[in-house]
Every structure is written in C-alpha cells, then in structure tokens.
Amino acid sequence: MSANSFNPYRMAQRQFDGVADKLELDEATRSLLRTPMREYQFSIPVRMDDGSVRVFRGFRIQHNDSRGPCKGGIRFHPQETEDTVRALAMWMTWKCAVVDIPLGGGKGGIICDPHDLSLREQERLSRGWVRQLARNVGPLSDVPAPDVMTNAQHMLWMLDEFEAIHGQKLPGFITGKPVGMGGSLGRTEATGYGLIYMVREALRELDIRPEDTKASVQGFGNVAQYAIELYNQLGGTVTCVSSWNQSDQCSYSFRRADGVQLEELRGITDSFGGIDKGRARELGYEVLDGDAWISQDVDILLPCALENQVNAETVQGISDRVRLVAEGANGPTTPEADAFFADRGIFVIPDFLANAGGVTCSYFEQVQSNMNYFWSKDEVLGKLDDKMTTAFHAVSDLSRRRKLYMRDAAYVIAIGRVASACSDRGWV
C-alpha cells in the first residue's frame, strides 16, 4: 500500500475483517460493525475577516452506539476525507470498548487549515459546525471532543453555540473544555500520560527499566509533549522528536544524543506543535529529515502524529534495538508494518488501546460535567492510571494466553464487547 493510495477506512475494515474471522462473527454482526451506523456531511459557510464568504466541508460520523452515546474528537485538517473520519469513528468504538467505558464511537472533522484562519474565523467555523448538527449530537447521543488541531477554546465555542440553540446549560455535550469552564483537571495531559502508563507496564513485562531506555517520538503536539513529560519523569531519555513545519510544508526531526529538553523545545513551538527549525539549530539540535525519527538507535518508538506513518517503506529503517512501539496517534501503523513487527517480536501497544487515555478522561469529564461536581487532579489521574493499567493487562494476558499479536488481542476484546452489546439489544 503506497502512501498515495493509503485509505485508513480500508485499513480499519481490513483489521476488523481479520478479527471477525477469529471471533467467528455472524454475517449480520459483521455488516453492522464494518460500516458506520450514521453519517452526516454538510457545508459550513463562514464570513471571513475580509468580508468574503468561504464554504467549508464538515463531517460527523457515528460508527456505533450500542454501548452508549457516541464519543470522539473533531479534527481540523486540510487533508481530511470522509474515509479518514469513518476509520477514526470506527477506532473510537473499539477504543471505548477496550477500556470498558460506556460509550460508542464517533468522529468529526472539517476540511480546513487553521494555520490560515484567524481566531475569529475559527470561532465562526466552530459555531457553524454545531449549527449544522445541533439536533444530531448531544450529551445523551453523541459527545465531541478535541483532536488534531482543535483545542479547549474550540470546544468552548462549540458548547456555547449548542447551549444557545437549546436554551439550556448542557456542559456534558462536549469534552476537552477549559478547566473552570466545565473541563476536567488532567484532560490536557491524559492522552500522553495514558500512553506512558502503558509503556511503564509493557517495560515491566519486558523486564526493562525505564531509566535504561531511549525513545524517539514522531510529532510534538499535545499527545507527544505530555508523553515526553511523563516518560522523562520515569527516567527515560528522548533523543529525537519530529514535527511538522508549516512554512516548508514538510516535517523535520530534531535530534540531541544526550536527550531533548522538553521545556526548551516547548519554548520554540507554536500552538500546533510546530518546532522552529532555526531556533532549534541555535540551541544545538541536529535538524534531520522528517522520517529520521523512525530510524534512530532507540528502544522505544512513539508515533504520536497522524495515520500511515509506519508503513511498508518507513518500517525498513527501524533499528534492531527497538523493543517497544506505543502508538499515541490513531492508525499510524499499516498491516504491512504490523507483519514486520510481529516477525521481529517487537512489542506493540496498539493505537486504540495506547491512546485511550484521552477518551477515558473525557468520560470522567462528562461524568463531572453532568453532576456539576469536579474532582482533584490526583483523583482524575489516579482513576485514569487504574483504567489504563487494567485494560493493558487484560489485552497483554489475552495476547500471551492465545498467542495473539497485541493489536489482534485488543481487537478481540473490543469487538467482542461491541458485538455482545449489539446482540443483547436484539439488533443482530
């Protein structure tokens, strides 16, 4: 599958079909689960700051709600497609099921590049997305959240629009809100921290001490930054980080053999995770090409950017030293690269398990918002650690017992739970 013909939805369906065979799912359950239950596509006209009107394309796809209201983020991305959103919605269903939270899967998006939009234009776009969907989403049906290039401010504008339309305060409509405005402490850290809770558990199983490890990270957005923060606290060293460069329209990897300095890099990074190349050089970082992060001499790879980054081509450059891959991004690894990892005996913590910390904390936020009572950060992170650690061991035990590749073991648990919910409800 070359990078150009890559279709994440086909990949998600291919992964599903493999596990449906293992679970011997009946035909009706297969056809229900391999496609989304509902899809919304719409135009969003936005008055731009110069007085002109631009029309954007928006999506919300609800894959399955047999276990609870749909849940999942909204991405702002110029390369967004309906098939990307379909795949991401499907992965959300498995993600909520594998960590056993009572939610289904959904995803939304708008084809746009927020780098080119003023804050006021982004506000109008966010409100426009809600206006098109106000009757089809809500605290009891479908609860959005941030994703690639969206943040707490976008969520608050969306909540405000939703509440204005419905004439009520409904803070459980959306998660990832600012703290103090219905947001949960710990939500910002949750995806990155959740990833490292699982890395910690995997290293324990591999009998490796975190302080003896080095890691290379793809991406420097929210997930990557908090993953690096906690991994450093465990004693690990990150020697390479890659990030997207908006002006050159390509990514670069930033390497420092004795370890990248998180706070220093944060100081030269824009709000979308783009590291300033010139200033990084001045600070003594080697600037390498965008794919260099994957071929570093490290023990752990953390792909925390977009889908299709670890594929048949890029996987060839992986060092023999790599023992663990933990996927902070959604869909970073193609089935061809999975075959390579399985062959080499590399321990993989698959995306919908590894990055489930975000949605798990969103679930906590929803609970807190609905009861209008907020917990301390320690309480939130303690509950998050419990959920992630329990889910990790359930998957890794099954993987060992049934000799399944970790991704397949996670799928067997998640798809099994969703299939049972559909059958218990009498849908299939």
Ligand code: GLU
């Ligand atoms: N966008 C995040 C994800 O892909 C979080 C979703 C949520 O919190 O609902 O898991």
